[in-house]
Amino acid sequence: MSASARTSVLISGASIAGPALAHWLGRYGFDVTVVELAPALRGGGQNVDFRGHTHLGVLERMGVLEELRALDTGGSPITFVDQDGRRLLHLPADFAGGELEIPRGELAQVLHRHSGARAEYVFGDSVEALEQTAAGVRVAFRRAAPREFDLVIGADGLHSTVRRLAFGPEQRFVRHLGYYAATWQLPAGGALPAGGTALNVPGRLMSVGADPRDPDRAGAFCLFASPELRYDRHDTRQQKELVRTAFAGLGWKVPELLRSLDEAPEPYFDSISRADVPAWSTGRIALLGDAACGATIGGMGTGTAVVAAYVLAGELALARGDHRAAFARYEGLLRDYARGCQKGGDRTGPFLAPRTAAGLRLRNGLLNRRWVLNRMLELGKQVSSVELPDYGALLAGRFSAAG
Template sequence: MNGSVLISGASIAGPALAYWLGRHGFRPTVVELAPALRNGGQAVDFRGDTHLAVLERMGLLPELRQMQTGGSPIRFVDESGRTLLHLPAEFAGGAIEVLRGDLAQVLYERSLPHTEYVFGDSITSLTETPSGVLVDFQRGPSHEFDLVIGADGLHSNVRHLAFGPEKEYVSHLGYYAATWQLPNYLGLDRDSVGYNAPGRLASVGGDHRDPARAGAFFVFAAPELSYDRHDPEQQKHLITNAFSGLGWEVPRLLDSLRQAPDLYFDSISRADVDAWSAGRMCLVGDAACGATLGGMGTGTAVVAAYVLAGELARAKDDHRAAFTRYESRLRQYAKGCQAGGDRTGKFLAPATATGIRARNSLLSRPLVLNWMLKLGERVSSSVALPDYSTKPGRVSW
């Protein structure tokens, strides 16, 4: 065999894994449904020694520090705009915060010398053979690979094809989140301002690149809804209904939603997969153990990509041993990070007025705020990183 690995997904986990596989001498191919890399998107952060150690081993720290946003402080206000709670930039931004699109571009460029990228295509079937996995594609010809890795997020296509329907692995956590772009009519800098009603958060923050632009971020509590994930007009209707009748800047923000061409809308959910591999197929990042928000998914994905590639290189032609060691090293760590996502909706949009007041009161205390920041660093650094140092060269399968 020639060490060919197909990776589904070109967001964060996929290019990070491709980079490390290339370093170890594999021949990775990344297939991505989108026609090109996805630009923009929300900011993502890294925190704690483990995240930073992997970025350092990739040689990315200097570049990411140059493009970091510096974080975004947020003020929670009442209907009249009076500040009730102020959270500093490092609360959400961690040690390094960058825009998701910028991070994806950097990882793509670093992985490109050893990786083939196929955009605008998707896997339609996976059939394990004695020598590999036969993969059928929506557009391209069928091809056999030694291994297939699902790095395609919470709604993973590889997980669906190789492990089973999404409903068996993804749990709704009671909330939905939406983001879209709009003119910066409030004249915000890089800060954000948010307004709560029971079970709802409406917020808006200045764009880190274009001072004329801003980004809306809405969260609301709801039971699991039935809707078309590919129909933005239906999603806009759901958001408008959830926030109808609220004051502050909500009516103007909803007006901007009607014209928004770039809506992101999804449930706040969690993925739990009993085993991260099946035969020659394996999951990494959110596909294996993700949370929509607050689960340190970006940092976990980069760490998991490093460990999975390292274990595959160390195991040489024994992918089963590599997958077992990869999961054994990271499962508890990933679940510990993921657990933060269970609380995200309740934190951002407490269900009652009493809950909103209690959150504001607690986080106004410096000791509580510092404790939460340190807890996040401890959780994100709670795994020892193996040393997979190797000279570049081809892996023998």
């Protein structure tokens, strides 16, 4: 199916949103290039989940749903303990997980595999400058020679370079929500239960759990309250030191987990923040996923990104080269849906690490009551949804009529 007259599209970012968009654009006949700063696909990261008919419907249309089901972790229960290891609260796997939970790194591999045959991937490079003209966008890269594309899509995350270059400085669009989070991998030695066990003290949480499919591997996750910090996002040693400082002096397994962080090759560290961009496009440049409407944790950002990639590609394919109309329809269809999903991210930090001892006691006391927990489980199933066009059928109908 070709609806694009070989429109050339540069996608910045090869995490989740970028490969998902490359998959659809390649299927519709666009000439797609994906540029990624990292030297290869990023591994590690938290598990991500999909829930509701909107998410699962798009994955099914992509042809990846059954493949992803084979990677399903089954969810991640979490037990909160005090510094002596005494259990305070247990939340079942379906409290935080959706209908399908997958390690982020494995999801990225699947999407890359399904898009790679129809897209050019360039790793170890990044966009340095953008200049819009009447005919396209001239792009300067950090390493490669300049090139011109018909369209540029920023799928490069909460700290998007494309957004900074084309829309303005990050502080205009990204709001810090008062917490930082980190994840890393470590050997489990077969001694850890699956799911997570977490130490909670006011304003801080440190958890660890074995991989449900490999008991010799484990993942650590921590979260701490803090005003906005100044640090180099590309300096992992500096980020590790911020974590060590935040959790110094705590008991339980914290000292050994901090030692494992020293050896972790690919830790993830970032603020819990959200992005709110008044318009998702300017001229021939548009934003996708976290760059447009991100929420670091708890905002269903991965599912939103996959849905948005489907819509953006479909609207571009239907538009017959009218990118302005396509970008407007893309944003009009999804903005309210994305905002609804984002709301969960505002509550993640205060829920996982209340800032006061009284807040911790209140959360634990409420959720130790079965009827309260059941009610929250019911509310968790009421996810935002949006009815999506069947772009494949629309495009097939158009071509049949034209023939």
